[in-house]
Amino acid sequence: MLCSGWRGRSRFGRALEFSVRPDFSIAQPRRTKRRGAEVRGVNQLRNGTRSGPADARRAPPGGPQPTPVLDLLSSGVLLREEWDELPAEVRAELAAQADTNAALTALMGRHLLTRFQADAVRAGDSxxxxxxxxxxxxxxxxxxxxxxxxxxxxxxxxxxxxxxxxxxxxxxxxxxxxxxxxxxxxxxxxxxxxxxxxxxxxxxxxxxxxxxxxxxxxxLVPGADLQATVAGGGPLPVHRAADLLRQVAEALAEAHRHGLVHRDIKPPNILVTPDWKAKVLDFGLARHSAQELTEPGVLIGSVGYMAPEQVEHPSRVDGRADVFGLGASLFLALTGRDPFPAGGDLMAMVARRLHGTVPRVREHRPELPAELDALVAKLMDPDPGRRFPSAAAAAAALLPFVSYRPPARAGAAGPPRPRVLVIDDDPDVRAYVRALLGDGYECVEAADGRDGLGRVEGGRFDLLVVDQEMPRLDGSKFIARVQQVAAPPVPMILYMSGRVPTESLGGLLLGGADDFIRKPFTPPEFLSRVRGLLARRGELGRHHGSGTGSRPPADVAPDATASTAVALLAQGACRLAEEVGAVDRGYHARIPQYVRALAAAVPHTGAYVRLSHPVFVDLLAKAAPAHDVGMLSVPPDTLSKRGRLDETERLAVQAHPTVGGHLLARLAAAHPEAVGVAVAADIAKGHHERWDGTGYPDGLRGEQIPLAARLVALVSVYDALRCRRPYRPALSHPRAVRVIVAESPGQFDPVLVYAFGSIADQFDRIFLAGAERL
Known part of the structure; x- marks a missing residue:
């Protein structure tokens, strides 16, 4: 298809007809007849060194003239590969459009330019x-x-x-x-x-x-800064604020190790990602120990979050100035207020910073623990000698509050304390572990493996902390026996040893342990392992419907029953959908690979910890191809229609998640032993819901949408974009990634989008490998 054309006469009076190809070279002139005489034009219109839009500008009067779109393509503002993905007739229409505003509006409608880019072009600033x-x-x-x-x-x-x-x-x-x-x-x-x-x-x-x-x-980090996060959602819970600022402290410790002092730590310079990771940015005011660019008497930083010594001597500060900014930012995160509100002129603000008192968190939130209030006050002490001596020390001080939960109100029943069984023949080790766990856990002790086994048979535990070197029954044999005698759900197992080499401990996971730790261990190391294991137990237990427990109930065999049943169901449904044209050939093979790749890339924290468990991921990968089973209810003529769907056809298509979800839910109810069918039902019903709540059929929002459905929604859209449809051509991999990452705000879970962007090349390899097999 040619984009535009020009007709004219040669100097010999012959009729010529030139056509501009989509790549803006000039096609060979076509033979035309004029007044019965057959003539042939010259071979090609050339400038000699440049082609495309430059040729057009040098064309003879009446020849192809430059247009806004051609100029944007020539300059690189408009990407050639995205342009080439448009249908030929659309390219021809846009290339011939001489009105700048109309052309820019059309390009924005095609998502080839942003509004900011279009405004710059209108202003002549492309x-x-x-x-x-x-x-x-x-x-x-x-x-x-x-x-x-x-x-x-x-x-x-x-x-x-x-x-x-x-x-x-x-x-x-x-x-x-x-x-x-x-x-x-x-x-x-x-x-x-x-x-x-x-x-x-x-x-x-x-x-x-x-x-x-x-x-x-x-x-490019998704999310909002800490100030915007607090302004939009109010003060943060203690554990959330402590965890974010702990991450900031660890980042500052790394900067200080390289001799850099940030000097402008404040909430706007702390990004918070959708999965609650903190990212420090803007080192523009950083002071390097070997270089100094600060002019004497120049105020460096933001007064409200600036350490007092930085006001007086900005060129002499050390890492403790950043510790002050850390405390001031934590104050805002916990209270929603600036620690030193702006007011009066600059000199008055500076004076208050130098001679005022330290604000206290409990003045605004009296329900918070006194020790946290004292910690924030120490971080913001006017005397740097009384602050924490380093960012690393501040991070360690914040760590205990990462697992803080408010106590139950009087008369209210709080959640039961996790039950932990500590099995070690050394009473000092047992006492040390009990002290570390404190009052937040119900701790039971056993002096050897046989004693521990008897306690497991007689009661239910959430976590077993097991030593290897024990009389009568060592740790390895104990763990093997626990799998047989423990009532479901089997507790999490933390293996510890002071003699087994570190490189050998990993092999113990194959025997049934969930994690290992080498003695002697530090309190933060031990507590972080305990919290991680119990979090995994709670999240995966909710998925499997077993209250707590990281493994499926004992009466369900995931490999033999659930996985096989759901795999056969999904394969059959997907093959039928391929036959009627609802999905493309090879779809049933590609979707599980996409699912496994994305599940591995997602941060395994919070609700996403389920994606770290192989049983859940296996069920999810095998159930995913069945998500469009409801498309079998859509008439084939509607599926293959090239034009716009009418209202009846649109409603038929939008009903397929409900149809598929109900069909699979009935199967799951009839066969409760096939756990994966229930997962498939969640996916089928929810894969057209949107993160911002504008999807269908139920308008679910955010985490109301099942995690399985959110993940499959993204991978299925990627595959659909890569495949040709009656109403559009197949998109290239870069274009498909751009649609998902940059051009679909509010559609997908932002954590999944961020993870997808980091491993998008794997999706391309999966798609291309499937195409080669076909």
Whole structure:
């Protein structure tokens, strides 16, 4: 299909007809007849060194003229590969559109340009949208010295955050030096709680005589900053605030280890991801121990979160100044208030910072524990010598509050304490473990393996802490026996040893233990293992309907019954759907692979811990292909229709989740032993729900949607985008990723989207391997 054409006459009077191909080269002239004479045009219209839109600009009068779309393609603002994915007739129409506003509106409607890009083009500033290898997509915010944009690499298509030094600062050599010092500093820091620096550069000026454009590129992190998180949802629970600021403290400890002091730790510089991970950003004011760029008398940082010594001597501060900002940020997270509210002129604010008292958390939230109030006050002590001596020490102090839960109100029945059985022949070890567990756990002791086995037979436990070197029955044999005698659900097992080499402990997991730890261990190490195991037990127990317990009930054999039954059901349903054209060939083989890849990439915390358990993931992967079984109720003519669906047809399509969900739910009720069929029913009913609540059939929102359905919704959309449909062509892998990651706000679980973006290339390999087999 040709995009546009031109007709004219040669200097010999012959009729010529040229056509511009979609790649903007000029096609061979077609033979035309004029007044009965057959003529042939010249071979190709050329400029000699340039082609495409440049040729059009040099065409003879009446020839192909440049249009807004051609100019955007020529400059690179509009990506060639996305353009080529449009139907030929759409390309022809857009390429011929001479009205700039109409062209930009059409491109935005096709998701080829953002509104920010379109506004820049209208203002005649399209050159500002390109910076090195990157396209700017939309502004995200303002940093200390620059503007931050959402952008993408033009060739790799990787989404990034790009920080550009503002034009006002670009001419200042000292600030330019500080800007790149920040980039180099962050590039050296490899830590999961610090936003990584990926690239940096300097581009020529946009205008003659203007300043060069300087930028650096960072990971694009989903979520909102801590201040916006608290403003939108109110003060955080103690465990949530403590965990976030603990992560910040660990990031600061890494920066301090490299000789960097951030000097501007405050809530807007702490990003909070959808899965509650903290990311520190904006090292623009960082002080390096070997370099100093601070002018004497210049105030560096944000006064409300600034350590008092930083007000007086910003060039002399050490890591304890960041500890102060950490405490002030924790104050806001717990109370929803700034610790030192703005008021009066700057000098008055500085005076209050130097001579005022430390605010207390319990003045605003008296129900919080006194020890937490004391901790925050110590973090914000005006005297750096009385603060925690380092960020690492602050992180350790925050750790106990990560597992804090408020006590039950008087007269209210609180949740039962977890029951822990500690089996060790050393009474000192048993006493140490009991002391570490404290009053939050019901702790029972056993002096050897046989004693422990008798206690397991006589009662129910949530966790067993088992030593290897015990008389009468060692740890390995004890664990083997527990699998036989423990009433379901089998408790979690933490294996410990002081003699078995560390490299050998991992093999003990094959014998039935869930985790291991080497003696002697520190309190944080032990408590983190205990909390992790009990969290896994609770989350997986809820899925399996067994109250607590990480394993399925004893009367269910997942491999023999549940997995096989659901696999056969899903395979049969999917093959039928392939036959009627509801899904593409090979779909039944690709979907389980997508599911396993995405489940492995998701952070295994909170509700997502279920995706770390092989039994659940196995059921999910085998159940997933059945999710569109309800499409068998849709008339074949509707499935193959090329044009727009009418209202009746649309309702028939939107009914398929309800049809499929009810069918599978009835099967699950008739065969309760086949656990996976219930999982398949959840998926079928919920895979068209949207994270923002605008999906169907029930308009569920967020975590109301079953996790299995949220995950399958994303993988099924990816596969659908890669396959041709009657109403659109197949999309390339980069385009499909862009639709899911950047162009479908509110549709998918943001945690799953972030995980998908990190392993999207695996999806491409799975799809291509399936295509090759077909």
């Amino acid at each position: 050159a500002s949208l390109l910076l090195g290898h990157y396209r700017l997509l939309e502004p995200l915010g303002r940093g200390g010295m620059g503007l931050v944009y959402r952008a993408e690499h033009r060739h790799l298509r990787r989404p990034v955050a790009l920080k550009v030094l503002t034009e006002r600062h670009a001419g200042d050599a000292r600030l330019s030096s500080r800007f790149f010092l920040e980039a180099r500093a962050v590039a050296r820091l490899q830590h999961p709680n610090i936003v990584s620096c990926l690239d940096a550069g300097r581009e020529g000026p946009l205008r003659p005589g203007g300043p060069a454009r300087e930028y650096y590129v960072m990971d």
